[in-house]
Amino acid sequence: MGSTIRATGLTRVYRGEGNPRPAVQDVSLEVATGEFVALMGPSGCGKSTLLNMLGGIDRPDAGEVWVAGQRIDGLSETRLALFRRKHVGIVFQFFNLIQNLDVVANIELPGLLGRGSTAAVRVRARELMSVLGLSELAGKMPGKLSGGERQRVAIARALINGPTVLLADEPTGALDQENGQGVLRLFQELHRDKGQTIVMVTHDPKVAAYAGRILVMQDGRLVEESRPAEARMGRLAARLLGTRG
Numbered sequence: 001m002g003s004t005i006r007a008t009g010l011t012r013v014y015r016g017e018g019n020p021r022p023a024v025q026d027v028s029l030e031v032a033t034g035e036f037v038a039l040m041g042p043s044g045c046g047k048s049t050l051l052n053m054l055g056g057i058d059r060p061d062a063g064e065v066w067v068a069g070q071r072i073d074g075l076s077e078t079r080l081a082l083f084r085r086k087h088v089g090i091v092f093q094f095f096n097l098i099q100n101l102d103v104v105a106n107i108e109l110p111g112l113l114g115r116g117s118t119a120a121v122r123v124r125a126r127e128l129m130s131v132l133g134l135s136e137l138a139g140k141m142p143g144k145l146s147g148g149e150r151q152r153v154a155i156a157r158a159l160i161n162g163p164t165v166l167l168a169d170e171p172t173g174a175l176d177q178e179n180g181q182g183v184l185r186l187f188q189e190l191h192r193d194k195g196q197t198i199v200m201v202t203h204d205p206k207v208a209a210y211a212g213r214i215l216v217m218q219d220g221r222l223v224e225e226s227r228p229a230e231a232r233m234g235r236l237a238a239r240l241l242g243t244r245g
């Protein structure tokens with residue numbers, strides 16, 4: 001199984017803030033195809049900056065980003081926009097839906113901006129709405145939806161072009177616990193059943209625990225890595241063996 005994302009030596013410095021400390025400093029990482037990875041760490045540690053560089057939304061000052069075998073950090077704006085449309089689906093904390101378009105139009109929009117046929121986009125939107133439990137809401141306006149419903153619409157929109165990687169920045173940050181869990185279970189299903197590669201940013205260890213692997217950031221650097229499932233298995237084994245894990 002190959003890697004979908006490979007980044008080496010990523011550094012990003014925001015200038016003009018009188019703060020010379022890089023927001024991200026010398027970060028290298030790989031995300032395997034089909035993996036669900038969480039980027040965790042306290043507020044301000046550089047998670048969003050790193051995620052944006054992985055998705056071609058922001059450019060590193062140093063280092064390389066490869067996605068789906070293509071080096072993207074040096075692409076022109078035009079090529080980068082094409083790259084994002086084809087390979088990257090993004091979900092944010094505050095949904096960012098278009099208020100005067102109904103649910104199905106929000107979901108279809110990025111598909112219609114691409115080169116796919118309108119008919120194919122319609123079919124895919126209907127499939128996604130069914131998978132995400134949105135079929136009943138197709139004609140509703142975003143303002144009439146709950147937070148959890150809005151985030152599911154945003155996820156469907158992010159998936160409409162069949163992206164190589166789904167990036168999510170604090171996707172449960174604006175949701176109550178129940179709706180947050182719904183979104184996280186959905187990510188797990190997309191990862192497990194559809195092989196969707198996912199990178200999710202969160203400051204919350206309980207949210208990160210839904211991922212297959214957790215990368216921990218601190219002050220712009222990656223400082224730790226863990227696999228929650230293996231940790232759970234280790235604790236279980238320790239309990240069964242009567243030892244302390």
Ligand SMILES: Nc1ncnc2c1ncn2[C@@H]1O[C@H](COP(=O)(O)OP(=O)(O)O)[C@@H](O)[C@H]1O
Nearest residue numbers: 014017023041042043044045046047048049050
């Ligand atoms: N556009 C920006 N201009 C200047 N500084 C920024 C900008 N965006 C983020 N920063 C700074 O970079 C650091 C990392 O921010 P960010 O990547 O948003 O962290 P996180 O997502 O972990 O909260 C913080 O110190 C933040 O204040």
Ligand SMILES: [Mg+2]
Nearest residue numbers: 047048049169
């Ligand atoms: Mg952030």
